[in-house]
Amino acid sequence: MSTTDLPGEPDQEGESRRRTTGAELSPAAPAGGDGIPAARTPGRPPTSPVGRLAATVDRLRHEVQAAQAAADGRALIDLAKGVLVERLHCGPAEAARQLAELSDQSAMTPLELAADIINQAARDRLTDVAVDFVTTVHGTSPTTEQAASAAVRLRTAESGALAAGDTQAVADSLLEHALKPLGATGVAIWAAGADGSLTLAGSSGFPAGEAGRWRYVPPGVATVARTALTERRPEWIQSLAVEGPPSIGGTHHPDGGRVAVPTGVGGRIHGVLEICWPGPLTTQPPAVVRQLEALAELCAHTLEIHSSSVPSSLDGPAVTNALSELVDLADALYDPALVLLPQVDGSGHLTDFRIHHANHRFRDPAGRSRSAVNGALLLEAYPMAADESGLFHHVERVYATGEPFRAGRMTLTALVDQVPLSSVAEVSITRHGNSVLLIWRIEDEVARLANLLEHAQRLGRIGGFEENFVTGEITWNSQLFALYGREETAGPVPVEELRAHAHPDDAVTIGRFLRTVLHHRKPASAAFRLQRPDGVTRHMRVVAEPVVDVDESLLAVRGAYQDVSAQHWTEVALAATRDQLAYSEQQAAERNRLTLQLQQAIMPVTAAPLDAPGLRTAVRYRPAETDHLVGGDWYDAVVLPSKHILLSVGDVAGHGIEAATSMVVLRNALRGLAVTGAGPAQLLSWLNNVAHHLSESVTATAVCALYDPSRRVLRWARAGHLPPVLVREGQATTMPLLKGLLLGAVSDVTYEEADMQLELGDTLLMYTDGLVERRDRSMEESLNHLLVTASATKTTLDQRLDHLLTYSKSDTDDDTCIISIEVM
Numbered sequence: 001m002s003t004t005d006l007p008g009e010p011d012q013e014g015e016s017r018r019r020t021t022g023a024e025l026s027p028a029a030p031a032g033g034d035g036i037p038a039a040r041t042p043g044r045p046p047t048s049p050v051g052r053l054a055a056t057v058d059r060l061r062h063e064v065q066a067a068q069a070a071a072d073g074r075a076l077i078d079l080a081k082g083v084l085v086e087r088l089h090c091g092p093a094e095a096a097r098q099l100a101e102l103s104d105q106s107a108m109t110p111l112e113l114a115a116d117i118i119n120q121a122a123r124d125r126l127t128d129v130a131v132d133f134v135t136t137v138h139g140t141s142p143t144t145e146q147a148a149s150a151a152v153r154l155r156t157a158e159s160g161a162l163a164a165g166d167t168q169a170v171a172d173s174l175l176e177h178a179l180k181p182l183g184a185t186g187v188a189i190w191a192a193g194a195d196g197s198l199t200l201a202g203s204s205g206f207p208a209g210e211a212g213r214w215r216y217v218p219p220g221v222a223t224v225a226r227t228a229l230t231e232r233r234p235e236w237i238q239s240l241a242v243e244g245p246p247s248i249g250g251t252h253h254p255d256g257g258r259v260a261v262p263t264g265v266g267g268r269i270h271g272v273l274e275i276c277w278p279g280p281l282t283t284q285p286p287a288v289v290r291q292l293e294a295l296a297e298l299c300a301h302t303l304e305i306h307s308s309s310v311p312s313s314l315d316g317p318a319v320t321n322a323l324s325e326l327v328d329l330a331d332a333l334y335d336p337a338l339v340l341l342p343q344v345d346g347s348g349h350l351t352d353f354r355i356h357h358a359n360h361r362f363r364d365p366a367g368r369s370r371s372a373v374n375g376a377l378l379l380e381a382y383p384m385a386a387d388e389s390g391l392f393h394h395v396e397r398v399y400a401t402g403e404p405f406r407a408g409r410m411t412l413t414a415l416v417d418q419v420p421l422s423s424v425a426e427v428s429i430t431r432h433g434n435s436v437l438l439i440w441r442i443e444d445e446v447a448r449l450a451n452l453l454e455h456a457q458r459l460g461r462i463g464g465f466e467e468n469f470v471t472g473e474i475t476w477n478s479q480l481f482a483l484y485g486r487e488e489t490a491g492p493v494p495v496e497e498l499r500a501h502a503h504p505d506d507a508v509t510i511g512r513f514l515r516t517v518l519h520h521r522k523p524a525s526a527a528f529r530l531q532r533p534d535g536v537t538r539h540m541r542v543v544a545e546p547v548v549d550v551d552e553s554l555l556a557v558r559g560a561y562q563d564v565s566a567q568h569w570t571e572v573a574l575a576a577t578r579d580q581l582a583y584s585e586q587q588a589a590e591r592n593r594l595t596l597q598l599q600q601a602i603m604p605v606t607a608a609p610l611d612a613p614g615l616r617t618a619v620r621y622r623p624a625e626t627d628h629l630v631g632g633d634w635y636d637a638v639v640l641p642s643k644h645i646l647l648s649v650g651d652v653a654g655h656g657i658e659a660a661t662s663m664v665v666l667r668n669a670l671r672g673l674a675v676t677g678a679g680p681a682q683l684l685s686w687l688n689n690v691a692h693h694l695s696e697s698v699t700a701t702a703v704c705a706l707y708d709p710s711r712r713v714l715r716w717a718r719a720g721h722l723p724p725v726l727v728r729e730g731q732a733t734t735m736p737l738l739k740g741l742l743l744g745a746v747s748d749v750t751y752e753e754a755d756m757q758l759e760l761g762d763t764l765l766m767y768t769d770g771l772v773e774r775r776d777r778s779m780e781e782s783l784n785h786l787l788v789t790a791s792a793t794k795t796t797l798d799q800r801l802d803h804l805l806t807y808s809k810s811d812t813d814d815d816t817c818i819i820s821i822e823v824m
Helices: 049-088 092-106 110-122 125-138 144-163 167-182 208-213 224-231 286-306 317-331 391-401 445-460 478-484 495-501 504-519 565-602 657-674 680-693 779-790 797-806
Strands: 186-192 198-204 235-237 258-265 268-276 337-344 350-358 405-416 419-432 435-442 462-468 474-476 524-531 537-548 554-563 615-622 631-639 645-655 700-708 713-719 725-728 731-734 754-757 763-767 816-823
Touching: 167 186, 167 198, 167 286, 186 224, 186 286, 198 224, 198 268, 224 235, 224 258, 224 268, 258 286, 268 286, 268 391, 317 337, 317 350, 317 435, 350 391, 391 405, 391 419, 391 435, 445 462, 462 478, 474 478, 478 554, 495 504, 495 524, 504 524, 504 537, 504 554, 537 565, 615 631, 615 797, 631 657, 631 816, 645 657, 645 763, 645 816, 657 680, 657 700, 680 700, 680 713, 700 763, 725 779, 731 779, 763 797, 779 797, 797 816
Parallel strands: none
Antiparallel strands: 186 198, 186 268, 235 258, 258 268, 337 350, 337 435, 405 419, 419 435, 462 474, 462 554, 524 537, 537 554, 615 816, 631 645, 645 700, 700 713, 713 754, 725 731, 725 763, 763 816
């Protein structure tokens, strides 16, 4: 027969491995008379002793594999013979003869014919899985030969599992017949313990040492099989190195894929089938998923039979005695309890739990008697338990995995006359054999309030006390012992001895407190420092009230202590912070006042016009609205000895008095340097050295210009500043952007200089960035708005500058300087 190609891993030569079908269990072995493969005949052994030993080991290994394959094949053929005996009403010998004749007539091997006979007789899940699997692999409906090949593999694995004496043989059979064709290299069968632990019941494809290290996984350890057990669904991991927890064989195939499928029947999980691939696992088609789930069912059957923790019969004496003991245990409890038994439908699926017994403490929220609840189904008696995260979900999970469930606070809802009635309870669910014990304790109002009070005292660091003067009994709660730093065995401290545990400086306060409570019989409070035995001093507040009879005789004193150390030190820190803040505010206000006075003394908001022939000048200075933002903007307009006019604006980086004093230095330095008759570029170069060498890390931007009234020529240069604006014939434009680094950044900088021929009626504007800068717009947009505003027709130069300040859209609250000249 032809073999079926199944997906596998590529070998070292890069060719796809060809997986054999179940009919070719040992490809190199010739078939015997029944179509069962015979042992492989080894080749000529090497002449060296080591080679002869290796050849012997290899021969024995192949003989063992052939013997196992032959045994599995015989088991499958024996099942087919049994079907023929039942259908033909003949003996075993006649059935064997009929099987051989049918094999010859159909041109099928005995294994293929046996699998086909079993499929026709059973029509179970394995038959459907085989057909679906071949359809998925080949993309079309399977041929008779293809379906038979897949069925042979699955039926051979099934017969091997059913005939196996232990789970180790089951693992060998599953890997050899069903999983190797899928590319798997290892299989592990885990048995789930009652405490949630995992025991390696059988494995194949892993080294003996690796299997020994993983023979037992304690409860709570995260592994691939543990995830499948707790989640109760198959766990698919593409690569252990990327997303998976540790598991068996991880050191040999760290990048391999894993699939862990829970194995169980009737809603109870007996273990996990874990399958290992040598490389990353891609997304598998649904047919392969169903095939792995069918193999997991075989493992569940084996675990159910061979596990010592699971009885083979649910009706035997051992089960009856265990259930009776569980009922006696439930009756001995002081809390309400139910003994639940699983209910399974005809398909083997868990549908509900039957209430086998309700103990004597049981109280039904709906008022029903115990006899009305006993024997009822859980979901029929309490339908609200079917909520997705409700009680039934947890009961089902405990029964499936064996891991107990406990909740300190869980909401239980019952229907009383079709009205939901909820209560909060402490719940415990445990599995005992094939039964589930459900225990709950309803949280009563007194216990709940006491619990709230305890937590409130702990969080508020409050300890309560009561001292009975009639009996001499003193009662402290545990929180008060903790506040005092005192062992409970040392006993409480009488309230009259409070002075002995307080700081000596607080003696007067303690005496006034005791006199008010004990003598005047009035409530009182006091703050004092408690000196604990461990040397720690805590700031405490004590509140007490007397308890008196009708004759005003003192019977008792009750009250509370509160540790207010954190509050005390917080108040101390706040007081110190307030003092420091007030001092800092006073200093800042003084500095801002001095800065503003300095700015206004050097640059008034408006200045007298410059007396120069053929030229009209105007300046404006707008200080920042916030005092601490007053900074280093400056302007200057002065007639030099050469009759040229020096025009300049600048902006020192920063704010405050440091920026203002730096502005004074640069402004006066530029005035002094201009007397030399040097051009604007040279003046800025010298001013840069002043800023770099003769001041403390001052940086600034500036524009410097020299205007010759006789020729109407303007020479100018810039140091990182915005270019001037020229208004000619009602049209405003920016002057060319000359190269020039800001002042103070580096030494010995050369600046570019340019000449501009002015005409009658031209207006020149020089300004700082406080006029145009916005946080939400680019500088290009701000300059365009300035040009539009400057183009507006105004009768005088002063009106033009006032118009610019009025309609400026700057939002940085920075200083603003403007100097303007108009040629007449």
